[in-house]
Amino acid sequence: MPVYRFNEYYCGNNYLEVQVYPEILTRGKGKRRKGQYKPTRAVQQTLNDNNRNRYVHRLFNHNFTPADFFITVTYKDKYLPKDFKAAEKEVNNYIRRIQRLAKKMNLPPPRIFKVTGYGARRKRLHSHLIVSGIFAPDVFKTLWQINVGAGEYELRGKITVDSLEFDKFGIQNLSDYFMKHIEENKRRGLKCTYYRSRSMEEPIKNPRVKRLRTKQVEHMGSHTDFSAVENLYSGYNFIRPDEYANASEMERALFYNEDFGGFFFLLRFYKPPRRDLR
Secondary structure, eight states: OOOOOOOEEEEETTTEEEEEOOOOSSSSSSSSTOOOOOOOOOHHHHHHHHHHHHHHHHHHHOOOTTSSEEEEOOGGGGGOOHHHHHHHHHHHHHHHHHHHHHHTTTOOOOOEEEEEOOOOOTOOOEEEEOOOSSSSSHHHTTTTTTEEETTTEESOOEHHHHHHOOBBBSSSHHHHHHHHHHHHHHTOOOOEEEOOTTTTTOOOOEEEEEEHHHHHHHHHHHHHHHHHHHSTTTTSEEOOGGSSHHHHHHHHHHHEETTTTEEEEEEEEOOOOSSSSO
16 A cells, blocks of 8 residues: 655645645666656646646745735737737836835835736736735836826826735635636747746645555545544644535545556645734
8 A cells, every 4th residue: 555645835824735645656766666657748747737836826825915916017009018028028127116115115025926928809918916015006006107208107008906805715716817827828829927026935845754544545535534634734624625616626636546556635724814814
């Protein structure tokens, strides 16, 4: 029977994600076990995409709270960047203005996550950002203005600044939107990347071996009885896999892999949010 490993990811004070998987055996350093499963290129790409999406979701839940903002910036026709590189320059300058003002006001470096790309319908360049709520919304809007001369300023385009809305999944809907935005642009052959500020912190990863006995894990997978793992994390509410809103995550929450000969789990927990999550 396989030995099961646990990877626990503590995201802020309110969210916990636990990956449970069978240990993959190797024979000697760098030597692959004979007959060990090696995924195809397509399977590996899907795995990489899923891991990236989960990473960004954990990153969001760890670094942001309801006091922070989701910002979208667009352009008027006369200020529309000529290409992706020009759009990246515009929004990166906007980020630098935010950072400079924070430094001038002796505020902590803002946490910022940004994606630039093309709209689905009109393919107009725009950017989405999540920014820590160090300023009032009007300040973020003012920083999107351009000097048109004679002491006059006007917005480069429409800008929306909305407070983040959390639920028991945190802001997964928003992280999914960011990643979907990237994937849709890739499918159209359009360039789209993301940026994260250095001030963002990594979720706390706590790897464990034998968090539960193998028989308990096998029972959990065979009977969808999660009571054993629920009892491990007091203070957190367990989210059953059938509650997951994302269909692909529901599939990955519990499945048996014939090649590895063991169960794989993606388990999630949360604490009901307080007014101040920090």
